[in-house]
Every structure is written in structure tokens, then in C-alpha cells.
Amino acid sequence: MLKIKKTNLTKKSISKKINLVSGLPVFYTNRIIDDLMNILKVQIKQKTTNIKNFASFKVINKKERIGRDPNSKKTYKINSMKSLKVIFSKKIVKQIKEL
Numbered sequence: 361m362l363k364i365k366k367t368n369l370t371k372k373s374i375s376k377k378i379n380l381v382s383g384l385p386v387f388y389t390n391r392i393i394d395d396l397m398n399i400l401k402v403q404i405k406q407k408t409t410n411i412k413n414f415a416s417f418k419v420i421n422k423k424e425r426i427g428r429d430p431n432s433k434k435t436y437k438i439n440s441m442k443s444l445k446v447i448f449s450k451k452i453v454k455q456i457k458e459l
Contacts, residue, residue: 371393378393421441
């Protein structure tokens, strides 16, 4: 069985890749990513956000529910919470399938 190593994509790794491609200093690429994340946070809190040819982001409200610990079989109340729903564009999904 072939084992695939999982790697996490971090802001630091993204800024290094942008640095390699564009030649911008890492300091500036870090600032660009931080600004982009702040813009997305504000937009997502306000309403559904759509980045054309990439993805749509929507905040959904999950209702209160009962959960169960599989080991001890005890039940717990899980409070209601907000969650982020991401729907990728058909173009991105097609490119991923072609990999």
C-alpha cells in the first residue's frame, strides 16, 4: 500500500512560493497574505462571498444537537455554532480531477 505524506499549507509556505515566483521580498508577500485574509474575514462575516473561478464562502448556522462519545457511550449536548461552508467552482474541481 502506497502511503502519502500529508502536508499542511501555511501562510509561511504560501509567501515563500509567491516569493519564488514573483521575486517579491518575503516581508511583502507576508503582508499581502495577511491583508488578503483580513479582507476575506470581513467579507465572509457580512454575507456570502464569491471569488470568481475559485470558490464561494458562506457562513451557516448549525443547530444545537446531541453527540455521543464512542468510547464511553456518554451523550453530550453540542451547542449551536456557526460554520464556514466552502463550495469550489466547477473549474477548480475539474482541474483537481485532471491531476
